[in-house]
Amino acid sequence: MKAFWKQLRNRNTLLGLSLIILILPILAACSKNGSNNPAPTATATQTAQSTEQTTTPTPETPKDPVTLTMMGWNIGTFGPVIEKFEEMYPWITIETTNKINGYIIKNVIAGEKVDLILVDNGLSEWMAGDLLVDMKPFVEKDQRIQSAKTVDNLLKSFETGGKQYAMPYSDIPMWIVVNKELMTKYGITMPSNDWTYDEFLEVAKQATNSANGDWGGHGLQQLAEFRAMANGNAAGWRYMNEDSTQSVAHTPGVMADLQWIQELTTKWHIQPNAEEMASLGISANPAEAFLNGNILFFVGADWELEGLKQASFEWDVLPMPKGTVKQATVHQSGSISIPSNSEHIEEAFLFISFLFDIEAQKKFIETGSAAFVKDPALDNYYDEVPIWQGKNVEAIKLSADMCCFSSDPNTVDLGSLAGINNEISTMLLNGGNLSELIPKIEAYNTKAIETRGRLAW
Template sequence: MKKWAGITLTAALTVGVLAGCSNGSDSGGSKDTSGNGASGNNSSGKSTPGKTTTIDFWQLDGTGTQDFYVTLIKQFEKDHPDIKVKMANIPEDGFFEKLNAAFAAGKGPDLWGGWYSPDEFERGYIAPLDEFIARDQYDMDKYFQPATALRLKGADGHYYGLPRDMSNAVIYYNKDLFDKYGVPYPTSDWTLDDFHEAAKKLTHPDDGIYGTDLFASDFNAITGNPIIWNMGGDVASDDGKKVKGYVDSPEMIKLFQYAQTLSKEGVNAPSSVMQTAGDQGPFSGGKIGMSLGFLWGYNDIKKAGFKAGAVGFPKDAGSANNFAWTEEVSWYMNNKSEKKDAAWAFMKYLSSPEVGKQAIDTNFMWGPPMPSVWEEKGLEQDELLKVFLEQAKLTTKAPSYDRNRTWNEVGSMFTQAYTDVVNPVDGKTYKDPAEVLPKVADEMQAKIDELLSQQ
């Protein structure tokens, strides 16, 4: 699964429409009418002796994961003979639209995989899990924190999902290119100046080699890594409702200027090179010296035809901040499902250490969301994975697009500003970030305020 941007259910759907009932077979319990959606001590979804409860489960992973899911379901059903899981695989492109339509028709699944900004939980169609957590004395601190709380806790303090995985970001680098051009490998205390110097030395356009692709897009450069946080800046307020004062901050202007400099010098890979396919793009093809790397792309890097290394992100000289960028894909339960206990049992299983270990053993399907599993499986012995684990233990924030769903309406404005400043279409007319960013911050803030007033 590639999670390059926060995708949320469309704002046009109301809570009443979204709160559709699952249409799976054999309910196994009375409909929840408590209004808060958690089953806890009520009868919603409780199994009836001698009767099988069938739950509908939707997931959006690629076809390469289907055998793994089938195996997991068989194992779960063997241990829970009174529960059957009916799985539907829906391609990631269009997944949320189909989920919307199913809820609107009253046929939403009992549980599904995905990702949301925390304000999505206010709509009421995703079930809060606190009564289940309390009933089972379920330890949420076994997952990577604070990442899990940042992604899965609503403003009301309730948890609304369980994590499937953990993925974070690092800088991958091509050791073969560093060796070829006599460039020292980066170290954990490197600065943005160090990154700049290495990128220049690694750039050889005549050979089709470029120092980096980190500044190829606003996601790679800013919203998909912690560089702006380590500079003391941010893209938005913690709740995502304010961008004025953040998008146009001195720190953001400085980062845009830095990115523009690398673009003008030609050390950042041009768009023609970035067309290369693959989760890691041209980096996997050996054309890039340093690249933004995600755990989701780990298998691609392991298959690359060169020696790869990984390191944390460079910091501004003198910066005392040390943030990491960490993400999760999670499991969610339909608030109006009549089979909450069965759905909860399956959710717990999918988020368990047992499944995490199997994910590692099955071609590293995904990174487990529990640090204990990483350590038990000895992943810190892997040269690349140990850096991901180190990063996952650092302080983090929610990416800007995961703070508030209004980002889906204003993110394109930020992208256009970045393009105008760093990667202009004609490759010549570079705009001044000190002029562009205050204007786009005003436009983004006006749109966010408008959207918030409609909620």
């Protein structure tokens, strides 16, 4: 269909008009209402049958071709989604470039024309000027977005100061990757999907045998943020409070969670510390080390799936363990924005609207991500995709429905916060007095209040 539009535009006017007249009956048959607007996404209150197919909108007349430029740090995952979008909207082409946040901001300020950006370091640094489009008016009028049933507070978590400068482009819940052959070796039964942190520890201890070079886990310091949420000591990712205005990493409850995770190395020794990794030749990258076959658990997400294809042993997945309050994971939801200097704002927003379409959400599921739109057709789709065949697909579906969504867009000074949390992670792996970081956390919180005041957030 896309080639057809391009051929039509290149013919002389008379031939083009003749072709239009000839194809009008065909176009009418392809479109139920002849509208240029995208069909609304079905909601979870509808039956699976009603959402089996979305209506592909077809224009009544050829549109002028539009090329959108998209920049971001991880564009590659968008390939199948972009292909589907261009199939549904054949007059629009999306060209992509992998660039990181700092480069994009600098060039946008300098006047470079960009239509879509993937924001990788929060929004506060974009607020120095009128650099981004407030999409709230578009969102409020968009039938597809308004009719979609999404995870709780999804759009709210992307708001800043009552404005919608960012929208979600992904939903990547994290889970535990399991070496099933190592379980068999030590006579361990696969835990149920409602397992607890205490069960996690006991299983990891059983698979730890220094004489054999076997370890219960690697990179487990990442679990601290999940445990703090599961125990009700932090409301969100990065040890943040309910509205993402302050870090609570220095509070007694979180400090207790941090100590529990630290003891996985310092007391129970179920994972190697940095010195041991270096001396034993163990990769510091948990996913790479896991492929050697002597590590039971590591924390994974969809970006690890391609590498896991290289495993010479059977592996599977488990959801994050339950805490004292709930079972929690982190949905790493990427942020997509439209620069104010875009010359194709409406077309750029059409792509963002398309991300809420059933067909787009299916593409995310096919690559190992989750769907932030909730619909019976999507719930069942996890069972159908090849990537999860023979795996614990119920764990993936459970993770897709778990709390909590990341809210990086409305977390200020994200780079400073990440720096502090990296120091926490290092201490969790190698030992150290965590209370020494309290002054840094308090300093961040003070600066965050000042920054939010300056931005009117």
